Amino acid sequence: FLQNLAKDPLIAHHFEQTDIHVFRQRLIEHMCVVSGGDCVYKGESMFDSHVGLHISQADFDAVVGHLIEALKQQQIGIATRNALLAKLAPMYQDITYH
Numbered sequence: 001f002l003q004n005l006a007k008d009p010l011i012a013h014h015f016e017q018t019d020i021h022v023f024r025q026r027l028i029e030h031m032c033v034v035s036g037g038d039c040v041y042k043g044e045s046m047f048d049s050h051v052g053l054h055i056s057q058a059d060f061d062a063v064v065g066h067l068i069e070a071l072k073q074q075q076i077g078i079a080t081r082n083a084l085l086a087k088l089a090p091m092y093q094d095i096t097y098h
Contacts, residue, residue: 001070002027011062014053034087046094055096064088 002024006012015023032039043049064085071081 001066004066004069005063008062008066011059014055014059031084035084046091047098050095051098053098055098057096060092060096 002020005015006020026041026043029039029041030043033041067088068081068085071084
């Protein structure tokens with residue numbers, strides 16, 4: 001997932017100033033919490049971490065597309081993928097157009 005984000009010319013610029021090791025850890029924590037795991041997310045809110053990045057719907061959709069592909073590569077079933085995406089979808093408002 002992270003490698004594909006880094007290779008995507010549409011969105012790679014959003015990650016140029018990102019400490020990839022910290023980003024990876026926060027992503028793991030966040031996905032764990034969102035999916036109902038017994039984890040603690042130590043990052044900023046979705047709004048605060050995306051403010052000023054001017055993420056468009058196209059940017060958001062590209063990231064979601066990479067996430068879907070990564071889940072498919074890991075042979076995560078469609079019902080599980082859709083359940084995760086349903087939990088992530090409400091975050092659109094906090095991530096885009098700030």
